[in-house]
Amino acid sequence: MVGHSSDEEKDSKQAEIKSQASSQYSAQNEWQVHKVGVPPRQHLFKEFASTVKETFFADDPLRPFRDQPGSRKFVLGVQAIFPIFEWGRSYSLSKFKGDLIAGLTIASLCIPQDIGYAKLANLDPQYGLYSSFVPPLIYAFMGSSRDIAIGPVAVVSLLLGRLIQNEIDPTTNPHDYRRLAFTATFFAGVTQATLGFFRLGFLIDFLSHAAVVGFMAGAAITIALQQLKGFLGITKFTKKSDIVSVMRSVFQSAHHGWNWQTIVIGASFLGFLLVAKYIGKKNKKFFWVPAIAPLTSVILSTFFVYITHAEKEGVQIVNHIKKGINPPSVNEIYFTGDYLLKGVKIGIVAGMIALTEAIAIGRTFAAMKDYQLDGNKEMVAMGVMNIVGSMTSCYVATGSFSRSAVNYMAGCKTAVSNIVMSCVVFLTLEFITPLFKYTPNAILAAIIISAVIGLIDFEAAILIWKIDKFDFIACMGAFFGVIFVSVEIGLLIAVTISFAKILLQVTRPRTAILGKLPRTAVYRNILQYPEATKVPGILIVRVDSAIYFSNSNYIKERILRWLTDEEEQLKAAYMPRLQYLIVEMSPVTDIDTSGIHAFEELYRSLQKRDVQLVLANPGPVVIDKLHASNFANLIGEGKIFLTVSDAVSSCSPKLVEEA
């Protein structure tokens, strides 16, 4: 026997000695000392303020500003908007070395990709390069990720191309098409900046990881299929993106439309790229092999076409890329007219998808290097970069998975690698673009195919299958939606399933019957711990969720159903009937008015059946509300215990007396 005992405990101890054959009662007896704590009532305004703070300012962005003089606050404010002024002060030559190498590597990777992605968005090749010049510069000043590589990406290019194409035909009306693209880019930027500014960044969390995995894989396959046009040298190709239309288009042109020279060039360089990729994957030291392989392919193939004049054999070539840097495009944006609303819609969708990708990349690398990434600040940076981009002939730019990974492996230290890349793209635009004239389209197709393969994350899909079947359905729904219907439908499926999951989770929470683990005072789910035993005459149910209007009724009925089932079993086995129902409330983090009502109804139903309702361990919010609603008085203050074990030891003696 250990511990202290006081006068007020004597009664309960006596009762326990009578009832408890277990050797645990001394410990339990001590716990009896503790009443369920009722936290001090908070002032209404304080409570409200803390909710708002936790919802929108969970990361406490103003913390560094606290207790600082005015001038310091100004400096901190500037640094908050332009983080480059913060990390720039400790920038060094050794860091620059890393950034320079990384910047040159991603530049060599981005130039051929940009040209290909621009085609995916139905834009002329230079627009891809433009989008790798201005946005990375802006991001370098405003962004807080050190590893992300900014520029056009495959999925957003495809999405933008598909959505704008639904409105304007890019071949017959390229100028209006371009104008709508800038409009969409502008509003994508506005959407991103707004979400960040109003601290609504958490909204992108509603697109679940599983849905994103499925969507990305579907988009990758769709993009790869689109490349068959360039890869096989087909001239007449479908405008639809679903796999059925594309494959029909491919096979219909099989006997007259394929160009064998194109296929040979494309296939051999695709082989080269894939081997390079494999080498880079096998040995992390050779990460630069896949990184420079695309540019090498472009140079080799361009040179080859130039000397053999293969373009006369029907090998399609890039032909012309406009020389010079981004022309202004402010007056191209539709601020009035029919296309304004369409631009806004497309912009919102593209902006959200671009954000999802960028934030996922940013978080991944931030976790690897263990620095904090402010999601809302990132969004503002992305938004500003796209707004400025839309005024300088860029289309939606964001963080690229493949280039960010290369950037990281090439040893980038800060966003300066983006500035380096931007400078290289600037030089390319100013001096080198004419050299791309003879670059065969098949090479660009091969580069895009080898790039998007990385978006198909088999391992993630397998892991999702293993962990959560419902997530897997979301993943597959998005995947098949994209490849069999369209990018938009795939996205819609992904969002819908994500929401359905949340709602399902809220409507049908889990409940469990608890039993006592032998030789302990611990009560656990009897399905998880088969050795746990039920206490005769007492049913212990744990509710595994906050109780809200959306589930209160279900929970009430579920508990009554447990009770009915248990009573039937006991009757069949000629065991004594149930006299107590203990509800373990530990996981019940909150309860609302509907929840209280449900408990009142539960209490009344139990009274009719002559079963006592006992609660164990309600949390601070719940106990507060039980008191506020007078429910605590209704069932009796003495019916609420700190632990299940306390509740059981209080019920047991009475059981014995009755028996």
Add this chain to the structure above:
Amino acid sequence: MVGHSSDEEKDSKQAEIKSQASSQYSAQNEWQVHKVGVPPRQHLFKEFASTVKETFFADDPLRPFRDQPGSRKFVLGVQAIFPIFEWGRSYSLSKFKGDLIAGLTIASLCIPQDIGYAKLANLDPQYGLYSSFVPPLIYAFMGSSRDIAIGPVAVVSLLLGRLIQNEIDPTTNPHDYRRLAFTATFFAGVTQATLGFFRLGFLIDFLSHAAVVGFMAGAAITIALQQLKGFLGITKFTKKSDIVSVMRSVFQSAHHGWNWQTIVIGASFLGFLLVAKYIGKKNKKFFWVPAIAPLTSVILSTFFVYITHAEKEGVQIVNHIKKGINPPSVNEIYFTGDYLLKGVKIGIVAGMIALTEAIAIGRTFAAMKDYQLDGNKEMVAMGVMNIVGSMTSCYVATGSFSRSAVNYMAGCKTAVSNIVMSCVVFLTLEFITPLFKYTPNAILAAIIISAVIGLIDFEAAILIWKIDKFDFIACMGAFFGVIFVSVEIGLLIAVTISFAKILLQVTRPRTAILGKLPRTAVYRNILQYPEATKVPGILIVRVDSAIYFSNSNYIKERILRWLTDEEEQLKAAYMPRLQYLIVEMSPVTDIDTSGIHAFEELYRSLQKRDVQLVLANPGPVVIDKLHASNFANLIGEGKIFLTVSDAVSSCSPKLVEEA
């Protein structure tokens, strides 16, 4: 010292003796025996089936059919669809006595109400009576509630009137208006039956109690304001329902439009009705006083107008109610054309609101008398009754709050009281309607006002305020939306706020720092239990929610923030640094792939800070997924404990060694 001890425990016991100054260690030591249980892996199909079952068939509707011969199954099937064949077999004369009295009482209440409510829906008075004739009959055969009184209700009448009026003007085009009303009723029935048949009944749970309270109160005030027209004898009245338009209308007509005779009649009978209500409330024995007061008022006032010819003084009267029972209206329903879609839309909204009201009533009385109500079956019954109703000139009927309460107090035993009421309405339609000719509109207005006052539930609103401030915002939002804008907007606000609450709850779950309650092995929230003390070198965080994609990132960052805060405090106090982070997982009922990712990132961040991650008491689903995803191996199997107390006692010795 109590309990058993075995060889494998010796090591840990030794460690504990070193570290634990507490007298609890013997008990904790015993718990050490228990590993965290991993439930047996379920077969995929079984798992899926059980999810579907719990979502859609939570009430296990096929249970009685199990192990029954074919013929019995048929009988049970018929009884399931028509419960009257089940309870009808044990029906007795004594039950009929109760039902007869209750039926007569609610009939006397419903006749004047029906006439008034029909006007609220911009329909001729007989349509209200029609709707109290057919639907209650159908419900009596198919419904499972014993206390609900079926017929037209104020809120649905108002809603229907408002929504249809937006499409068709009832004064200039009454025939098309009526046709659209039947169309909406038909689709309201289809909606209800569909929800019930596909077991989607839980969808109506998404309208929170608080929102319903606010909406009902707002609707009651709107309805009462509408009655000012009849009550004051105004001839020119606004078509809008918001309080500003109505009050302007009232005061504009003050100097020429009010009719003092009307006001005198209306006011005196309203006084009579309110006194009757008060008497009924004071003494439950006199429940019949407010129940028959409306019919008494109608008879008295009609007689008074008839002998004084007050209608010639400008007192508006009902004038004409068509004699005879419901004419068929199947060919009035729009099954094609523009109005079809509008009818569907209005029907869905009206059907859902009608269901919400009926289910709430059904549940309330079922809980009072402790019988089970099958929500889905109720919906099918309501749906069929409205579909048949729409074909027999009825508009949307549902359960009425006021009449159901009277029904209950008058001692109804079964749905037979609805049949009795229906018969009385039948007789009224066949023989008595001409007598209503001289009934003054002011009386109907007074009856409606005194009826809807009961919908304003001050106590519920005060309780909501006390329990949950966010709920109160939803309640007030719906309330002010209805009275200041329109019924539709109020409803929209209610639904939106309800959903926002669910999403907020899922996105920003609570977390808590735990401390050890003195002289126990129990760890609780230090905010709720100020006497709980932190364990030096260890931070214990409890996550109060399932971890899903919508909150995984927030939870990860929140935990890291707790850690940073704690480390800063410790540094300031020159205390030893944190070496362990224990995450109490009891309330974490589920985790998805995003959640696992978040934990992996958390683990990596902690590694960088040289803090060990330890988990306590993950539930069956969670431990299963931790293993499936290999996360359990990543952090080490030995880092997962049954209880926080186990985890602490395993960490403490190592802390001591390092110190």
